[in-house]
Amino acid sequence: MPSLPHASSLERLRESNRRAITSLLAVEGPMSRADLVRGTGLSRTTVSSLVGELIGTGQVVETADRGRPHKGGSGRPPLLVALAAPTGGVAGVDIGHRHVRVAVADRRGVVLAERTEPMDVDENGVAVLDRAARLVEQMATETLAAVGMCVPAPLDRRSARVRTGILPGWRELSPAEELHRRLGVPVFADNDANLGALAELGHGAARGATDVVYVKVASGLGAGIVLGGRLHRGASGIAGELGHVQVGEDGQVCRCGNRGCLETLVSAPRLLDLLQPAYDEQLSVARVLELDAAGDAGVRRVLSDAGRAVGRALADLCNNLNPELVVVGGSLGASASLDEAIRGSVERYAQPDTAAALRVVPGSLGDRAEVVGAVSLAIARVAV
Amino acid sequence: MPSLPHASSLERLRESNRRAITSLLAVEGPMSRADLVRGTGLSRTTVSSLVGELIGTGQVVETADRGRPHKGGSGRPPLLVALAAPTGGVAGVDIGHRHVRVAVADRRGVVLAERTEPMDVDENGVAVLDRAARLVEQMATETLAAVGMCVPAPLDRRSARVRTGILPGWRELSPAEELHRRLGVPVFADNDANLGALAELGHGAARGATDVVYVKVASGLGAGIVLGGRLHRGASGIAGELGHVQVGEDGQVCRCGNRGCLETLVSAPRLLDLLQPAYDEQLSVARVLELDAAGDAGVRRVLSDAGRAVGRALADLCNNLNPELVVVGGSLGASASLDEAIRGSVERYAQPDTAAALRVVPGSLGDRAEVVGAVSLAIARVAV
DNA sequence: TTTCATTAGTGCGATTTCCGGACGAATCGG
DNA sequence: CCGATTCGTCCGGAAATCGCACTAATGAAA
16 A cells, blocks of 8 residues: 655645636636635635635636626626646647648647648658657747657557557657657657547547547558546557457458458558559549549449448447447548448447447548647646 | 535545545454554544544444554554444345345355355246345345345346346346335346456456456356456446357347347357257256366367357457456356367457457356355445 | 553644635626 | 625634644563
8 A cells, every 4th residue: 555645634635625626717717716616615715715825826817807797797796717827838749651740739729730741651760750849849839848649550558669560660669758859848649549539539529428439440440449538548558459350360461460350451551452453543542532422433332341341340349338429530531431331330230229329420520630639638648 | 517515625524534544444454543544644633533433433343352563562552443344234146047146245245145046037037036035035134235136138227127138027127126125225236247247356366457358158148348447337338248249140140139149159058059969968058067077079169169259259359458357257167168269269369469468267256256246236336 | 670662542732724704895776 | 876796805713633742551671
């Protein structure tokens, strides 16, 4: 049993009441002392004294504008107090396979600037991190409190290194540590599916939900799993490997070392390979999405088949987890054919009761999901 | 925001300190006031006053035997205080498909009496509950504080009713409510896989683990999923339906309404049906386990095949959840062939990194898992 | 045997914190 | 202009904690 140096119990009581006030202000924004009384259940006197103390230390400020009295229009208008804007913004860095995207935001998550640069990421991790660091430095207008980072590969929980075999030019690299060395501020990294899930949970289609599976269909196939409102990372931090579910014993050999992984059937490069022979033009993901929207039969067929395969694996997962929501994201998640096929397939293959409790919706953040999630991660970690 | 009637902050402080003392006593057993000082960080005076108060209300008693001074042998020996044995024991009721088992335990989980009666459960829920209630009444030597109950079917989270289609004679019945009506004490119900997981987590092979998948292979096939040390029940309380993962589009129609469910391939009745034609004697699960232990080739083959199928579905689940431990339980979980096949298959089909972080072990509670879990559930709920 | 050192537990006064009531401040409506 | 209403602060009392002093009980050393 860990026995930290104990502060006095009364001190801790006051500290806890201070936190009650600051966290209420954090959640509900500027409010009057009287509102704080109603929200915390403390007495007017105590709130007044605590707020005075917090103003003294600079953690809370009295705003210039005044509010309205609690009910009716009659009564003295309150003075509003708000959390002092925390110094230092945050940044999110999204490293995709073909681009680096950086967003700078304030501590509430409002994005102030965002930039994307195309880049060949897979081959040389060090060069990409150099470039990303320079981008962040250029865009930041003030010193940053923390940086969140999206890495398109599973990370080892302990060492925070990229696990072997997925990104050739990143082997045994610790991206968070490298970027921290370059920027001098705390850097927190997670993979694309987890951050996408965090983003849709906080600012997207999954707002307010507690049990959510976020599926990212892009260069790879992964899931971010939110249970009880919190990201589930697993014992060694590599939960969510939906792409490595087994779909055929005799399938292709996968980069993970197994064969028959779902990802060997469903991924952007694989689908482009399948389609290319039938088209004169050079296909890209963007072009495929256009063709899908225009009703091209071949594209629709391939995307539907892919969606069905994903939906089937998802149905199994949903039978086990019984989530309320599946969010389909990633570059290919924008395809209506894929989305519909996933939805249909989940409903077909999941147990009826599971399917009844479940909604399958497309993500609402598009290709910004990862960078928004990286910002969320930075804010979440710096707040602790 | 729910706004309960707030007690005074100081009252809550004292209440919280009282709880600190009682919960320390609950975890570490009888100890001196001085030990409580060291464990809580409160002052001697405060602990003395709180303990005095707790003794006054009868929640804590001074034991007859005295302890040893904190270090060395020198010094006044302390008086030990302990939680007063909470009045009222608990009972666990395990309703299997062919039996009812009842255990009566004290509030610490020590089983005082246990009895099993064979019974045809599936057809008539009301009669079974009558019989179970009578058993509990006979066995209880004091009034019970709560009863935990194992139902071999998924329960709806909201209504606590048995979901349609699994147990014919229990349709739309609320077992907890029914038993509560008969016994007059709070009754908490959950399904067999969840309670098995709870039991192995608290008193079995999964002690100390935080991310565990408990697989029950018996009349049906289900999983109890523990994430972050807590049971994951899902949005509508039916998580863990491993038996309804899809393994073949053209498979048999399952009782859940789908076709191709894993449970149509792997379950005690199904395996007995497969084996029976090749044997002159009447087979039972017990006999099959004997034959397996004796090395019977046919039995081993069938159990291995079943284990491989389960292991494959489990591997997919583990890829998604990245647990540290899989516990194999249920009547058929005692088969070494099945256990080995599951282990091998998980290692073969799970992603290498996932498999490396994972152990697959047999359960250590055997057919007592459910009833032990039911007792744990009763204790957990009554403590709150 | 006596004395000292050490740990355990309790009583008392001081301190900290919280709360309720009284009071002034600011605004609306009549 | 005055009452009603709400907001915020000041003051005194109540509750809880803590440090200190004191007694109790035991082992070890003299």
